[in-house]
Amino acid sequence: METTENILVLRDLTMDYGGKLVLNRVNLEVKRGQIIGYIGPNGAGKSTTVKIMLGLIQNYQGTVELFGEDIAQGDISYKRRIGYVPEQAELYDNLTAMEFLVFTGELYGMERHYAEQKAEKLLKEFDLFSVMDTRLSSFSKGMRQKVLITSSLLHNPDLLFLDEPLSGLDANSMMIIREMLAQLAEQGKTIFYSSHIMDVVEKISNRIVLLVKGEVVADGTFEELQELSQEGTLSGIFNQLTGFTDHGERASRFISIMQDGDADA
Template sequence: MGTTNEKILSLRNVTMDYGGKRVLNGVNLEVSKGQIIGYIGPNGAGKSTTVKIMLGLIDNYRGEVEIFGQDIASGDPSYKRKIGYVPENAEAYDNLTASEYLIFTAELYGMNRAHAEDKATKLMKEFELGDVIHTRLSSFSKGMKQKVLIISSLLHDPDLLFLDEPLSGLDANSMMVIQEILLQLAAQGKTIFYSSHIMDLVEKISNRIVLLVKGEIVADGSFKELQEMSEEGTLAEIFNQLTGFTEHKNRAEKFVSIVQEEQAHA
């Protein structure tokens, strides 16, 4: 299956002001079925705002947003049942057990309780969390919580997945497993919107990279296409060039020189 020309997501001239400041400035984006979009940009570029608009969490934007061919401003929330979301800083309900939390979120998506419980248990075991299914989330490490959030975003088998720093706190093996899961989901026609600061991961798994700077898209293409519009090699270097950040060496040198300053002898 993989990528087709079927349009899953469309943003037309999306503009958003927040507290008198322009956060998004005329964003235009069309996403086809089966694409893995690496959505990157400096802090404050408007990445999370874009995602929250598409999820229907922010509604005072201008422009048009269509998901699965439906204008999300129409007020019909049914499109949300086919969406999964891993937020960057999820305040998971710490007093719930992992099982309770997963069943609760699955029921919000309209899943049958018994089916949700069965599926959640199987997925927890696959993520090596089988022995803590009935343990409260408050005792989980950041990586364990992250795995639960990833399961909760996939439990209802969504067609469109939004991931905001999804690998935060995970060990190297888990990161590899999740990368492979995302590639296999995309190959089956799922569409994945992936936002991260870890450039080499974005470079590895995305078949399209969208770079947002100060609320505007400044680059949109495959990694190869981005390389061609820049003199740089890795995505991290291209990112620095296109965002105008060339200060890292100077800053590092200053920082290290301060670290190495010797105490003046009296």
């Protein structure tokens, strides 16, 4: 359910790390109910953008507004309306899944008993009910990712930041997440989705933003991005717009080097 209400606004967002320009005057307006696919090569500035919006990085130039408020004004109450799944997260291994989720829920201002009730129900949907009182140290990567995703949704956020959220998940869980994101957007939730899995970004996003060397080089629907390229897939569009077109030759050279000398062995 996309509306005209701006949930997230970036104006001339610029970030400089010791003389290196990581973000260069990024401008973006994100509406309520949109699923934004935020893509780009490694080092393009995607994670820096997200961390600035989360309030984890200061000393940037420009303006960042969430829910109509400039986050630089010092009021951090907006964070209660945000959910976040980082690409790499350190969980508290000595805690059980339930203890971690209750702890997270309380950080977001939830009452303990309410957090416990919701966590139990959500873990059941992820087939983790039987291990909810097991320490996270024994969990597989996929199980840990399910707990992390659950922790980002427990407090029913209005804005969700997802950085490679499907990493380590089985096919069934991936289908659940993709369907859930679509339904949340229909309910008016806003989702900022960053991933290198282009086919997933292509399928779930109703708007795609491509960042290259700290600058937005494309912004539109998948169909609009297709008009900028002769390629038919998002992967092809990504490669063309970022100038990465020699992947086939590189793969061949890699194999050639790998197999060099085998014939003489």
